[in-house]
Amino acid sequence: MSENGIGIVETRSVTFAESPGELVLRSGRTLGPVTLAYETYGELNRDRSNAVLLCHALSGDAHAAGFHEGDKDPGWWDAMIGPGKAFDTDEYFIICSNVIGGCKGSTGPSSLNPATGKPYALDFPVITIGDMVNAQRFLIDHLGIDRLLSVVGGSMGGMQALQWASAYPERLRSAIPIATALKHSPQQIAFDEVVRQSIMADPAWRKGNYYGHGQPKKGLAVARMVGHITFMSDQSMEDKFSRRLKNGIYSYTLADDFEVEGYLRYRGDSFVKRFDANSYLYITKAMDYFDLSGDRFLADRTGIDTRFLVISFQSDWLYPSHQSLEIVKALKKRQIAATYCELKSTWGHDAFLVEVEEETRLIRNFLGNLASSNNLSHSLVCNGGRVESGLWNV
Amino acid sequence: MSENGIGIVETRSVTFAESPGELVLRSGRTLGPVTLAYETYGELNRDRSNAVLLCHALSGDAHAAGFHEGDKDPGWWDAMIGPGKAFDTDEYFIICSNVIGGCKGSTGPSSLNPATGKPYALDFPVITIGDMVNAQRFLIDHLGIDRLLSVVGGSMGGMQALQWASAYPERLRSAIPIATALKHSPQQIAFDEVVRQSIMADPAWRKGNYYGHGQPKKGLAVARMVGHITFMSDQSMEDKFSRRLKNGIYSYTLADDFEVEGYLRYRGDSFVKRFDANSYLYITKAMDYFDLSGDRFLADRTGIDTRFLVISFQSDWLYPSHQSLEIVKALKKRQIAATYCELKSTWGHDAFLVEVEEETRLIRNFLGNLASSNNLSHSLVCNGGRVESGLWNV
Numbered sequence: 001m002s003e004n005g006i007g008i009v010e011t012r013s014v015t016f017a018e019s020p021g022e023l024v025l026r027s028g029r030t031l032g033p034v035t036l037a038y039e040t041y042g043e044l045n046r047d048r049s050n051a052v053l054l055c056h057a058l059s060g061d062a063h064a065a066g067f068h069e070g071d072k073d074p075g076w077w078d079a080m081i082g083p084g085k086a087f088d089t090d091e092y093f094i095i096c097s098n099v100i101g102g103c104k105g106s107t108g109p110s111s112l113n114p115a116t117g118k119p120y121a122l123d124f125p126v127i128t129i130g131d132m133v134n135a136q137r138f139l140i141d142h143l144g145i146d147r148l149l150s151v152v153g154g155s156m157g158g159m160q161a162l163q164w165a166s167a168y169p170e171r172l173r174s175a176i177p178i179a180t181a182l183k184h185s186p187q188q189i190a191f192d193e194v195v196r197q198s199i200m201a202d203p204a205w206r207k208g209n210y211y212g213h214g215q216p217k218k219g220l221a222v223a224r225m226v227g228h229i230t231f232m233s234d235q236s237m238e239d240k241f242s243r244r245l246k247n248g249i250y251s252y253t254l255a256d257d258f259e260v261e262g263y264l265r266y267r268g269d270s271f272v273k274r275f276d277a278n279s280y281l282y283i284t285k286a287m288d289y290f291d292l293s294g295d296r297f298l299a300d301r302t303g304i305d306t307r308f309l310v311i312s313f314q315s316d317w318l319y320p321s322h323q324s325l326e327i328v329k330a331l332k333k334r335q336i337a338a339t340y341c342e343l344k345s346t347w348g349h350d351a352f353l354v355e356v357e358e359e360t361r362l363i364r365n366f367l368g369n370l371a372s373s374n375n376l377s378h379s380l381v382c383n384g385g386r387v388e389s390g391l392w393n394v
Numbered sequence: 395m396s397e398n399g400i401g402i403v404e405t406r407s408v409t410f411a412e413s414p415g416e417l418v419l420r421s422g423r424t425l426g427p428v429t430l431a432y433e434t435y436g437e438l439n440r441d442r443s444n445a446v447l448l449c450h451a452l453s454g455d456a457h458a459a460g461f462h463e464g465d466k467d468p469g470w471w472d473a474m475i476g477p478g479k480a481f482d483t484d485e486y487f488i489i490c491s492n493v494i495g496g497c498k499g500s501t502g503p504s505s506l507n508p509a510t511g512k513p514y515a516l517d518f519p520v521i522t523i524g525d526m527v528n529a530q531r532f533l534i535d536h537l538g539i540d541r542l543l544s545v546v547g548g549s550m551g552g553m554q555a556l557q558w559a560s561a562y563p564e565r566l567r568s569a570i571p572i573a574t575a576l577k578h579s580p581q582q583i584a585f586d587e588v589v590r591q592s593i594m595a596d597p598a599w600r601k602g603n604y605y606g607h608g609q610p611k612k613g614l615a616v617a618r619m620v621g622h623i624t625f626m627s628d629q630s631m632e633d634k635f636s637r638r639l640k641n642g643i644y645s646y647t648l649a650d651d652f653e654v655e656g657y658l659r660y661r662g663d664s665f666v667k668r669f670d671a672n673s674y675l676y677i678t679k680a681m682d683y684f685d686l687s688g689d690r691f692l693a694d695r696t697g698i699d700t701r702f703l704v705i706s707f708q709s710d711w712l713y714p715s716h717q718s719l720e721i722v723k724a725l726k727k728r729q730i731a732a733t734y735c736e737l738k739s740t741w742g743h744d745a746f747l748v749e750v751e752e753e754t755r756l757i758r759n760f761l762g763n764l765a766s767s768n769n770l771s772h773s774l775v776c777n778g779g780r781v782e783s784g785l786w787n788v
């Protein structure tokens with residue numbers, strides 16, 4: 001076990017086979033039995049009041065921290081989880097579960113369809129962020145937790161945090177949506193549609209029935225390349241690659257001359273080895289359907305005491321700050337406590353995974369204040385955030 | 395002939411078969427014979443001093459204005475070309491030629507390779523923006539024009555304008571680079587690489603030898619969808635589509651529910667009918683290779699009297715204004731006359747085709763001042779541009 005880390009962990013899973021294990025989906029269809037893969041770090045306290053649910057992004061999984069036996073790399077938010085870290089495992093019980101529709105242990109299109117004994121493929125029903133959250137609620141019930149201290153996530157994880165707050169306000173004391181939105185914009189939908197079309201354009205996709213034949217490698221790789229461009233910023237690409245050439249000179253061929261091209265190809269190819277193409281289709285669709293704008297977000301809820309910490313990043317053009325401001329405005333309108341911070345960063349959308357120091361300071365304070373008092377502290381200071389909207393305490 | 399239009403036009407072409415008709419390329423390879431397709435509008439005056447060369451963007455062609463016999467739609471910049479328009483055909487002789495590497499009448503990968511009698515396909519040599527401009531110089535020589543009044547273009551057309559000014563400063567009195575850059579950034583290269591990978595991922599591409607078999611439809615369509623997202627802005631997509639649904643309700647299938655998805659699919663599919671996939675590969679590569687940064691741009695040229703009008707658009711994130719400012723800074727450093735205007739627009743990169751009124755005002759004044767005087771007039775006013783850099787007259 002490393003000094004600041006939580007050492008070796010294992011992904012567990014639970015299957016909700018009996019009623020209400022069958023999930024009634026937003027589409028009207030049902031899904032069952034539903035299996036959820038999850039990990040936990042730290043200990044649930046006696047009054048079960050210290051549980052924090054982390055929700056992952058598009059291609060994430062339940063493995064947020066620590067090391068799986070034999071792995072070199074830790075979980076996806078390891079820098080934020082452990083003793084003394086943002087999500088301090090000496091104080092909090094951290095839960096992370098893989099979403100339904102995914103391919104990392106939870107029920108998704110690559111799972112066996114009990115009706116046929118074969119993978120669901122496109123027989124898997126279209127799901128929504130709401131359906132993902134309803135499945136997570138089963139898990140929280142299963143763990144015997146009545147009220148979560150917080151639900152936290154970046155990007156699609158932030159949508160889940162907003163959905164939790166909207167659907168089950170009595171089940172959480174706070175939410176921390178990071179680099180996210182109340183709804184996908186047409187530009188976000190457009191990028192997702194390109195991703196889907198790229199996968200479906202590959203004949204190896206076989207209308208979804210590629211299991212046993214291998215992934216639609218080329219289409220999925222191109223899809224992921226598009227994703228990676230949107231996760232970075234103009235500036236972070238300049239910082240990381242500029243116009244550096246792989247071999248120092250132009251080849252005067254159609255080969256990948258620039259380092260940035262080689263990087264994208266590498267990221268595309270590695271993604272094919274770790275993520276199911278159909279899961280990518282279903283999860284992007286769920287994100288596109290997500291829409292808590294207008295009256296859909298807490299409009300009919302009075303006396304909500306959920307508190308919000310909303311974080312965005314200046315160079316994030318995929319989930320730009322104006323989308324986080326829309327969340328804050330909706331909360332203000334409903335007189336719900338919200339702190340908003342737009343952090344300086346050149347990392348683009350990736351910032352939520354990278355800007356550990358600033359996020360740690362904000363989140364440790366926010367959770368600490370929640371745990372110690374019923375009054376929202378005004379001690380949060382948004383260093384580095386833009387002045388005109390650095391801090392909202394309403 | 396319509397009131398303000400130039401009526402029916404035809405694309406002509408000229409082939410430079412004899413020496414120096416063989417073009418020595420930047421790569422060291424040669425290309426020949428070289429055919430250039432071009433159109434002209436208006437009349438060359440007696441002292442041959444009123445010629446303006448328009449350079450087209452990535453998927454453009456020589457047909458900039460007027461109507462081809464039987465066509466419903468005019469050329470790509472028709473709103474800017476004609477009597478009383480920005481490029482006033484009562485005053486100027488306008489030339490527009492299709493670039494080499496293209497597929498609209500100039501020599502490109504779909505042309506017959508004289509060595510084999512079959513289409514070049516990937517035997518076509520990799521070309522640069524410099525090579526395109528060298529081919530255009532043949533045409534300008536052929537037309538008997540010693541000095542162009544101006545070379546003008548948006549996007550890749552602007553690169554050609556910059557290249558003309560850099561390679562042949564004595565051959566032009568002015569240049570108007572619009573929504574362009576001195577070099578492609580890694581983000582721009584990255585989008586181009588996705589485009590190329592998408593085409594090459596399609597088995598119907600057949601390593602470039604698809605002629606006679608049909609285009610790599612799916613790969614080319616996805617490539618163009620990516621392009622269209624980058625040509626628009628977050629705001630223009632919101633204005634045009636918002637989250638409107640094609641059929642009013644979510645289908646809960648993987649179909650295209652949103653209008654923006656249908657639009658992208660439509661634009662992708664129509665592109666396949668009008669543009670050669672290999673040309674897309676070669677032309678994007680030429681753009682990625684383009685680099686007039688540092689000493690490459692006019693550094694060794696003293697006493698240059700070329701004048702520049704540099705235009706960018708606020709919502710253009712593909713060729714953001716900071717890239718136009720780099721052009722202006724390079725010109726200032728070399729004490730070359732430059733006027734810069736960043737125009738307000740929500741149209742993204744498409745703005746250079748759409749913001750006709752503002753461009754007309756700027757360009758008419760700029761060309762008028764050039765024609766009437768040797769002194770750069772300070773009468774240009776950049777309405778709508780941002781204050782801090784609205785106008786530079788140096």
